Amino acid sequence: MPSPTSAQLALGRARSDIDVLSRAGLPLHHFLDETADVIERALPIVGGCVATLDPATAMVSNSWKFSALAGRNEADVQWAQIEYGGGDPTAIQAMVRQGTATVGMHHLTHGAVESSARMAEVMLPYYDFHDEARTVLRDRHGAWGAVAVFRGSDDRPFAPDELAFLAEMAPAFTRGIRVGMLAQVGAIRSDCPTGPAVMIVDGHDRVVQASAGAATHLEQLATSPTAGDPLSMVHALVGAARRLARGETDQTPRARVRTSEGIWLLLHASPLGGAGDRAGDVVITIEEARPQEVIDLVADAFGLSARERDVTAHVLRGADTKEIAAAMHVSPYTVQDHLKSVFDKAGVASRRELVSRVYFDQYMPARLVGGTGTVGSAGTVGSAA
Numbered sequence: 001m002p003s004p005t006s007a008q009l010a011l012g013r014a015r016s017d018i019d020v021l022s023r024a025g026l027p028l029h030h031f032l033d034e035t036a037d038v039i040e041r042a043l044p045i046v047g048g049c050v051a052t053l054d055p056a057t058a059m060v061s062n063s064w065k066f067s068a069l070a071g072r073n074e075a076d077v078q079w080a081q082i083e084y085g086g087g088d089p090t091a092i093q094a095m096v097r098q099g100t101a102t103v104g105m106h107h108l109t110h111g112a113v114e115s116s117a118r119m120a121e122v123m124l125p126y127y128d129f130h131d132e133a134r135t136v137l138r139d140r141h142g143a144w145g146a147v148a149v150f151r152g153s154d155d156r157p158f159a160p161d162e163l164a165f166l167a168e169m170a171p172a173f174t175r176g177i178r179v180g181m182l183a184q185v186g187a188i189r190s191d192c193p194t195g196p197a198v199m200i201v202d203g204h205d206r207v208v209q210a211s212a213g214a215a216t217h218l219e220q221l222a223t224s225p226t227a228g229d230p231l232s233m234v235h236a237l238v239g240a241a242r243r244l245a246r247g248e249t250d251q252t253p254r255a256r257v258r259t260s261e262g263i264w265l266l267l268h269a270s271p272l273g274g275a276g277d278r279a280g281d282v283v284i285t286i287e288e289a290r291p292q293e294v295i296d297l298v299a300d301a302f303g304l305s306a307r308e309r310d311v312t313a314h315v316l317r318g319a320d321t322k323e324i325a326a327a328m329h330v331s332p333y334t335v336q337d338h339l340k341s342v343f344d345k346a347g348v349a350s351r352r353e354l355v356s357r358v359y360f361d362q363y364m365p366a367r368l369v370g371g372t373g374t375v376g377s378a379g380t381v382g383s384a385a
Helices: 006-022 026-043 076-085 092-098 117-127 161-185 214-221 231-245 290-304 306-316 319-330 333-345 351-363
Strands: 047-053 060-067 103-106 131-137 141-151 196-199 207-212 252-258 264-271 282-288
Touching: 026 047, 026 060, 026 161, 026 290, 047 319, 047 333, 060 076, 060 231, 060 252, 076 117, 076 231, 092 131, 092 141, 103 161, 117 131, 131 161, 141 161, 161 290, 196 214, 196 231, 214 231, 214 264, 214 282, 231 252, 231 264, 231 282, 231 306, 252 290, 264 290, 290 333, 290 351, 306 319, 306 333, 306 351, 319 333
Parallel strands: none
Antiparallel strands: 047 060, 047 141, 103 131, 131 141, 196 207, 196 282, 252 264, 264 282
16 A cells, blocks of 8 residues: 555644644634634645535625635625525535535536636636635534635646545534634624614615614624625625525525624525616615524534433423423433533533523623623633534
């Protein structure tokens, strides 16, 4: 058997490093910064991007860029319009539906990468990227993110072993995003809007109306200097809403997004009826997510099984062990076993701590208490398997 090459050894070390990072309980932006460094050392690339997704809809909820893409947001809106407004089989949502793990555009198109609208209209003209490898980061609960890396005109296309590396590192990368999303907390801004904000995007993709608070919400979504343009999330929803209006999908466009302050926002889009100049108008609503809209995502991020989620739901409603057992038609001993597993995954030791971890830490991470000016803090999350 031939000895591994230096490139193969580097890919093996990178897989191991990403696995270690995914179990370290790092906040999301720290995990992504560290992982980007690992990928850049392992793969010769000219640019890269990680998009986080709402696992229920596979809508983009944020993006981080590295290498030559860091700080370059000039084509983000156009990317979002193509990614979510068309029928590209290599779009993230299409890959999720088809069960596709990883694609290399040069390999898939036999070198005709310009046959992809994403490559022809964004990657080639804006960045001179001539190949893209992307992989979807998902588990049994849904897709939590996607990674895309790029090569330029002077680079060789991504090889099969490099595509395999991206597919093989995906489970650990998924874990790191789940854990990091829960560990991401910060101080609440004093100017956070208290009610929903509304934006209307017309058929020419212009924001023609916006209510008070919309600009502040968009600023909240700019989580770091290397994050993508927050308007790309808006236009992704717009594109998906127009596909819904055309009958190309039956999925309502919505995304739960966690801001740099640790607040969960819900973004959703609805196509508006109209003719002439009003055809294609879409309304976007941005509002603070209600607890019931977040708790299932948090439970998924902890990796709870269906029965563990049921037990957790009863605990959050204040039920005791006997009441839970009766409602679930199991013995109290079975409930205790489920609770022990839930405690282990959530990194807590009691029901009270579980309620705090699932509700207060994630939905209300750092609220001012009693007008005294003191701020409650959220603990770090353990590395859910």
